Amino acid sequence: MYDDNNIFAKILRKEIPCNSVHEDEFSLFFHDINPQAKIHILGVPKTQSIDFVDFISHSDQEKVICFFKSINLVIKKLNVNKSGYRLITNSGVDGGQEVPHYHVHILAGEKIGSIR
Ligand code: AMP
Numbered sequence: 167m168y169d170d171n172n173i174f175a176k177i178l179r180k181e182i183p184c185n186s187v188h189e190d191e192f193s194l195f196f197h198d199i200n201p202q203a204k205i206h207i208l209g210v211p212k213t214q215s216i217d218f219v220d221f222i223s224h225s226d227q228e229k230v231i232c233f234f235k236s237i238n239l240v241i242k243k244l245n246v247n248k249s250g251y252r253l254i255t256n257s258g259v260d261g262g263q264e265v266p267h268y269h270v271h272i273l274a275g276e277k278i279g280s281i282r
Contacts, residue, residue, distance in 0.1 A: 168214040174267035178212055188240050192232040195240045195272075204275030205244060205251075209237050215268040217257040237270060246274035 169175075176182040177194070184196035187207055198206040211233040215221035222230060241247055251274035256263040 168216055168220075169266060170214065172265055172267045174208075174210050174265050174269060175214075178210065188236065188243060190232070190236055192229050193236045195236070198271070202271075203252075203273040203278055205246065205273065207240060207244070207272040209233070209240065209270040209272065211268060213268075216266050217261075217263065217268050218255050219257070221268040237272070241272065241274075244272070244274060246272075250274065252278045 173182065177184045177196070184194070186194065186196045188195040191212070193209060193211050195207050195209045198208050211221060211225070211229065213221060213225050213229055215225060221233075237253070241251060244251075251272055254271040254273065255261075255269065256271075
């Protein structure tokens, strides 16, 4: 069950500030508070989704498409399309997810190390 007391829900409700890079009707993108690369952006859809499977399974198609289009837009806005980036989403205990609101990480700005 989705818990709307999670930190990203509070950020979406503007109860907690964030360093925003892009916002639209369906999503918000902002700088990670503990960056793991020179550029570390979090992309959060404005749906009550716990993780990727929850988002894809229970959201309107329009919202899913718009979220992924917004990721594309932000990658271009960051100007890292040519240099490269890593797109990550964590889910659950094994995936190491800390915040139970679906989100993607965009890591860029330097060579990102191997996954393991
Ligand atoms: P995950 O492990 O995929 O759930 O990642 C959660 C991410 O949220 C971590 O990289 C945290 O550094 C980041 N984070 C937690 N609180 C905040 C916040 N208030 N503003 C920005 N990023 C945050």
